[in-house]
Amino acid sequence: xxxxHGQVIxxxxxxxxxxxxxxxxxxxxxxxxxxxxxxxxxxxxxxQVQRWGVEEVAEALASSERLAGMINVHPFDDDxxxxxxxxxxxxxxxxxxxxxxxxxxxxxxxxxxxxxxxAGEIGVPVVIDAFPDGDWLMQGFDPLAFARLAKACxxxxxxxxxxxxxxxxxxxxxxxxxxxxxxxxSFSLMYYRGSSVVNDILYCCKSMKYDRVLYGxxxxxxxxxxxxxxxxxxxxxxxIPEDGMRRLLSKNAEDFFGWEAV
Numbered sequence: 001x002x003x004x005h006g007q008v009i010x011x012x013x014x015x016x017x018x019x020x021x022x023x024x025x026x027x028x029x030x031x032x033x034x035x036x037x038x039x040x041x042x043x044x045x046x047x048q049v050q051r052w053g054v055e056e057v058a059e060a061l062a063s064s065e066r067l068a069g070m071i072n073v074h075p076f077d078d079d080x081x082x083x084x085x086x087x088x089x090x091x092x093x094x095x096x097x098x099x100x101x102x103x104x105x106x107x108x109x110x111x112x113x114x115x116x117x118x119a120g121e122i123g124v125p126v127v128i129d130a131f132p133d134g135d136w137l138m139q140g141f142d143p144l145a146f147a148r149l150a151k152a153c154x155x156x157x158x159x160x161x162x163x164x165x166x167x168x169x170x171x172x173x174x175x176x177x178x179x180x181x182x183x184x185x186s187f188s189l190m191y192y193r194g195s196s197v198v199n200d201i202l203y204c205c206k207s208m209k210y211d212r213v214l215y216g217x218x219x220x221x222x223x224x225x226x227x228x229x230x231x232x233x234x235x236x237x238x239x240i241p242e243d244g245m246r247r248l249l250s251k252n253a254e255d256f257f258g259w260e261a262v
Contacts, residue, residue, distance in 0.1 A: 006249070008040060008249045009039070009215065009250045009253040010216055011214040012184045012187075013219045014044065015027065015057065016029065022052070023052040023059075024060040027044075027067065030219065031067060034224060037225050039066075040066070041253075042068075043067075043216075044068070045127060046071050046093070047099065048073075055091065058091035058093065062092065068257070069094065071096060072099060073087070073096060075109070075112045075114070075116075080111070081114075085122065088124055093124075095125040096125070098112075098116070098127070098128045098129070100112070101129050101131065116152075116156050120154075121155070125156075125256055127184075128158060129162070130162055130165070130171070131164075132164065143174060147177075150181045157180055157182065160182070160183050161186060162218075163184065163188050166192065166197045168197065168204050171183065181212070182252070183214070184214040185215060186216030186217055189231050190227055193234070202235065205244070209244075210241075210245075212252060215253070235248065
């Protein structure tokens with residue numbers, strides 16, 4: 001059954017640092033790709049490992065009406081809270097991006113909890129990478145660490161990215177006890193195609209009544225157009241109701257980021 005899915009918000013994007021000419025050119029390319037796929041808004045997750053400074057990324061994002069950004073801060077930096085406040089107040093980022101897998105820190109560290117609590121006090125959401133690749137699995141990837149963090153920071157809205165991959169059912173069951181936990185389906189929905197994990201992710205969406213789950217592509221690891229087409233095909237194969245599709249594709253993102261419906 002084909003859906004008239006209406007507006008789409010891509011809640012999980014990165015700038016492509018293979019593109020020459022500075023962050024501004026990467027923003028232009030991304031903006032065009034979103035426009036070509038009729039995606040109304042997008043959220044760019046800044047990464048410290050990329051080659052542009054945070055000010056350059058903020059300035060580039062300001063040139064696009066379609067894009068907003070979340071600032072990546074390392075919780076072990078002595079000035080991490082002031083970095084976050086400056087990012088929100090001066091550079092106009094809309095939230096905090098955390099990447100414990102790439103930046104190699106523990107979710108259970110008190111400094112991690114303190115920074116996530118600070119985001120809640122400022123009133124901005126947090127996105128945390130949760131893709132259990134082989135390296136992280138060998139280091140002891142644990143859904144309970146995310147649950148402990150969310151429980152310790154009840155006033156912080158926390159989005160667990162990639163739905164925790166093949167741990168999605170564990171994460172969903174934990175989220176039923178943690179009202180401040182959200183998910184996105186970026187990367188995992190396409191990465192696990194052909195396996196039972198895709199059915200599990202969509203089962204989790206249904207079990208959560210299509211609330212608190214956001215659409216995302218994880219561009220540039222996955223292309224905007226192909227990810228949207230493939231994700232819609234997977235969703236339509238599960239006969240998700242119209243209201244559920246609307247929630248997954250835009251309304252839940254509006255709720256998470258505090259945006260009015262366009």
